[in-house]
Structure formats: C-alpha cells, structure tokens
Amino acid sequence: MSGTASKGGYKYCPRCQRVVETRVMEEFNDNVDIGGLQAKRRKIKCGLDRAGAAGCRHEWFTVEVIESELKAQLGLTEKGVSPGI
Numbered sequence: 360m361s362g363t364a365s366k367g368g369y370k371y372c373p374r375c376q377r378v379v380e381t382r383v384m385e386e387f388n389d390n391v392d393i394g395g396l397q398a399k400r401r402k403i404k405c406g407l408d409r410a411g412a413a414g415c416r417h418e419w420f421t422v423e424v425i426e427s428e429l430k431a432q433l434g435l436t437e438k439g440v441s442p443g444i
C-alpha cells in the first residue's frame with residue numbers, strides 16, 4: 360500500500376469527542392471547490408500511524424480555506440470579529 364502519513368497534529372476527533380493526536384493521509388490531499396471557495400482537503404485519521412495505532416482509527420476530512428475568502432462568501436465583515444494574533 361502506497362502513501363505516507365504525516366503528523367496531523369492535535370485535532371478534535373468526532374468519534375472520540377476529544378482532541379487527539381492525528382495523522383494526515385497524504386495521498387488524499389487535494390484541492391476542491393466548496394461553494395465557490397477554493398479549499399485544500401485533507402483526510403485525517405485518529406491515531407499515531409496509517410493504521411491508527413493508539414487511536415480509534417476513525418477517518419474524516421478537513422478543509423482549509425483562506426479566511427478572508429470564507430468571510431466574503433458568508434457575508435461577514437471584519438467588524439465584530441476578533442482580530443487574529
């Protein structure tokens with residue numbers, strides 16, 4: 360089986376319902392269009408390796424979008440939004 364799993368950092372696992380250490384399934388990384396937004400999609404796995412060692416092995420996708428584009432799409436303004444640090 361090809362593909363690598365890089366560190367995904369600590370993320371909220373919807374099955375464990377807590378923040379856990381995760382891995383990113385690299386072969387599933389791609390760019391997608393979500394509601395007109397360009398997003399980077401990643402497949403995340405709960406665990407310490409591709410097999411989900413020490414985790415519940417649940418898999419899910421996350422998407423990363425540019426904040427300003429997301430706000431524009433949702434009709435949000437900077438007003439009332441906490442500035443980033």
Ligand SMILES: [Zn+2]
Pocket residue numbers: 372373374375376379405414415416417
């Ligand atoms: Zn989990």
